[in-house]
Amino acid sequence: MPARNHSQWTAEPPLQQGEWVDSRIYSDQEIFEEENEKLFKHIWVPVCHESELPNAYDFRTTSIAREPIIIVRGADNEVRAFLNVCPHRGMMIERRPSGSFLEGQPSGNPKRMTCMFHAWQFDMKGNCVYVAREQEGYQDRLCKENVGLRRLRCEVKFGGFVWVNLDDSPKVSLEEWAGPAFECLRETLDAEPLEVFHYHKAIVNTNYKLWHDTNSEFYHDFMHYHNRVTGFNDAYFARKNEAFDNGHVVVGTFTVNYENYEGFESRAELSFPHLPPNQWYMIDLFPGFNFNLRGSALRCDTVTPLGPNQVLIEFRGLGLKRDTPEERMTRINHHNSIWGPFGRNLHEDLVGVVGQGATMAPKSEPRRILHGRQENQTIHDENGMRHYYEEWGRWINRSPTNPTQPYTPRAGAAGDAAVAAAE
Amino acid sequence: MNKNGADAASKVRDTIYRATVALDDEKWNDWLGLCDESFHYAITAFSPEINKDMIYLQGSRKEMETLVSHLPKHNTDHSWLRRHTSVYTVDVEDDKATAVSSFVVYMNVLDGFNSHIEAGESRLFLTGKYYDTFKLDNGEAKFVKREVKIDNRRLDKGSHWPI
Ligand code: FES
Ligand SMILES: [Fe+2]
Numbered sequence: 206m207p208a209r210n211h212s213q214w215t216a217e218p219p220l221q222q223g224e225w226v227d228s229r230i231y232s233d234q235e236i237f238e239e240e241n242e243k244l245f246k247h248i249w250v251p252v253c254h255e256s257e258l259p260n261a262y263d264f265r266t267t268s269i270a271r272e273p274i275i276i277v278r279g280a281d282n283e284v285r286a287f288l289n290v291c292p293h294r295g296m297m298i299e300r301r302p303s304g305s306f307l308e309g310q311p312s313g314n315p316k317r318m319t320c321m322f323h324a325w326q327f328d329m330k331g332n333c334v335y336v337a338r339e340q341e342g343y344q345d346r347l348c349k350e351n352v353g354l355r356r357l358r359c360e361v362k363f364g365g366f367v368w369v370n371l372d373d374s375p376k377v378s379l380e381e382w383a384g385p386a387f388e389c390l391r392e393t394l395d396a397e398p399l400e401v402f403h404y405h406k407a408i409v410n411t412n413y414k415l416w417h418d419t420n421s422e423f424y425h426d427f428m429h430y431h432n433r434v435t436g437f438n439d440a441y442f443a444r445k446n447e448a449f450d451n452g453h454v455v456v457g458t459f460t461v462n463y464e465n466y467e468g469f470e471s472r473a474e475l476s477f478p479h480l481p482p483n484q485w486y487m488i489d490l491f492p493g494f495n496f497n498l499r500g501s502a503l504r505c506d507t508v509t510p511l512g513p514n515q516v517l518i519e520f521r522g523l524g525l526k527r528d529t530p531e532e533r534m535t536r537i538n539h540h541n542s543i544w545g546p547f548g549r550n551l552h553e554d555l556v557g558v559v560g561q562g563a564t565m566a567p568k569s570e571p572r573r574i575l576h577g578r579q580e581n582q583t584i585h586d587e588n589g590m591r592h593y594y595e596e597w598g599r600w601i602n603r604s605p606t607n608p609t610q611p612y613t614p615r616a617g618a619a620g621d622a623a624v625a626a627a628e
Numbered sequence: 629m630n631k632n633g634a635d636a637a638s639k640v641r642d643t644i645y646r647a648t649v650a651l652d653d654e655k656w657n658d659w660l661g662l663c664d665e666s667f668h669y670a671i672t673a674f675s676p677e678i679n680k681d682m683i684y685l686q687g688s689r690k691e692m693e694t695l696v697s698h699l700p701k702h703n704t705d706h707s708w709l710r711r712h713t714s715v716y717t718v719d720v721e722d723d724k725a726t727a728v729s730s731f732v733v734y735m736n737v738l739d740g741f742n743s744h745i746e747a748g749e750s751r752l753f754l755t756g757k758y759y760d761t762f763k764l765d766n767g768e769a770k771f772v773k774r775e776v777k778i779d780n781r782r783l784d785k786g787s788h789w790p791i
Pocket of ligand 1: 291293294296322323324325
């Protein structure tokens with residue numbers, strides 16, 4: 206078709222409902238607020254890895270849906286999560302990204318979380334243990350027992366990641382939520398302790414779902430020279446996208462030929478436990494978390510949406526805790542040569558989603574974003590994104606193809622997960 | 629410092645500044661021409677988040693040659709990177725020298741979020757220090773090692789290029 210006029214451009218494409226979405230889901234402020242309220246405050250979020258707080262009294266801070274969160278490891282070695290908010294006058298209790306409470310603070314004692322403002326102190330279980338001049342000010346009207354921290358659901362699972370849910374009564378347990386999607390790598394990730402060796406972050410002007418889409422669709426391997434030369438072969442094109450309940454998708458493995466990119470080497474020597482050499486698994490967890498294992502290195506991306514067209518993406522790289530220095534160095538090279546901030550692929554992915562963000566800025570003309578490729582659920586089939594947006598519609602109660610309308614199930618959508626599982 | 633030492637130190641400074649110019653101009657082979665065969669390059673950072681020293685990119689002279697020769701095959705942000713380098717210290721010992729320099733890298737935007745709006749503006753991209761080691765030979769200072777230690781862990785789009 207030649208270039209189109211406005212009505213042709215804005216007409217519905219000759220595809221089925223559910224094979225495209227309306228770009229307002231990537232740019233509308235109201236929808237963004239609903240996503241925080243209806244979705245991010247109720248789902249399991251992998252906020253960090255246990256190796257980031259290896260010792261008793263270590264802490265790590267983060268946030269979900271604008272709520273500041275602190276993760277601490279207690280003297281009993283348990284990892285717990287709390288709102289990082291002082292119950293007195295709302296000061297953020299800990300301001301640093303990580304550290305240890307073994308050291309005393311200018312206004313507090315060792316082994317305590319101390320709010321610097323008026324020196325209230327809390328133990329590693331979130332109990333308030335000190336209120337400065339308590340009796341003098343509150344007499345018997347309010348005491349320490351009334352002002353504990355807000356505890357949050359927190360579990361360490363699937364390779365030692367720390368999962369937090371802001372909802373005290375989540376719809377499903379973490380095991381039910383993500384267990385089936387993790388099945389393909391469970392033995393591998395749980396064989397022995399893992400350790401984070403890489404961290405960096407990006408804040409880019411695009412919607413978080415576009416980042417997740419890029420992680421789950423492989424059709425864009427055309428923009429990665431590295432993936433074209435190391436990947437495009439029959440086994441690659443036979444990889445399956447498998448849909449799981451709760452909007453998750455797993456991309457099946459194949460053998461990558463790293464040697465086809467000059468200067469790159471096979472990763473067979475350092476394969477994660479229980480894996481054949483040079484495999485590449487990808488678990489895309491709804492609504493924006495990605496676990497990506499390329500043989501010798503595990504990458505995990507987490508998104509924190511900051512606005513309809515702004516997202517914080519945190520990138521982690523992991524190896525085995527028992528790595529020798531030489532092994533660790535090799536894993537770091539394998540990870541960062543592709544996925545690091547100066548690696549061959551990550552920069553391309555980020556340039557891609559920023560370009561999308563630019564054409565879908567808030568209040569720009571609504572567009573249709575296609576994901577209608579049907580290729581028997583193999584690697585360039587866009588069934589993963591169709592499955593994702595079906596789940597998204599359910600949570601937000603808006604139709605992804607027409608977000609001013611309430612969600613109605615897409616014909617055949619209920620079968621997404623079942624069909625994949627049956628094959 | 630004796631006269632020879634002073635000469636050697638000024639050669640080291642000269643090599644560092646020539647490297648800055650070659651990198652700014654994306655003349656990657658001119659930059660590698662300032663490096664010895666045994667050259668090793670690394671971009672590193674410390675992350676307080678995970679409490680680890682990290683290596684974001686590293687390679688031998690040969691690996692850096694391959695990396696730059698493949699750049700035309702990759703999709704890259706087109707914005708120029710402009711380095712401001714200040715050599716702080718040079719220490720010469722026999723036929724070796726080490727130097728510490730501070731740098732800031734500005735991105736002079738070409739692509740940006742929307743080039744119509746952002747092209748032409750300069751924004752801070754990276755800050756850090758170069759930790760360089762040199763071989764002194766025939767009145768020449770050649771890089772044998774460069775550690776680019778950056779302060780940033782927020783790297784937004786990152787880069788395909790040596791810094
Ligand atoms: S605000 Fe925390 S002690 Fe007052
Ligand atoms: Fe990609």
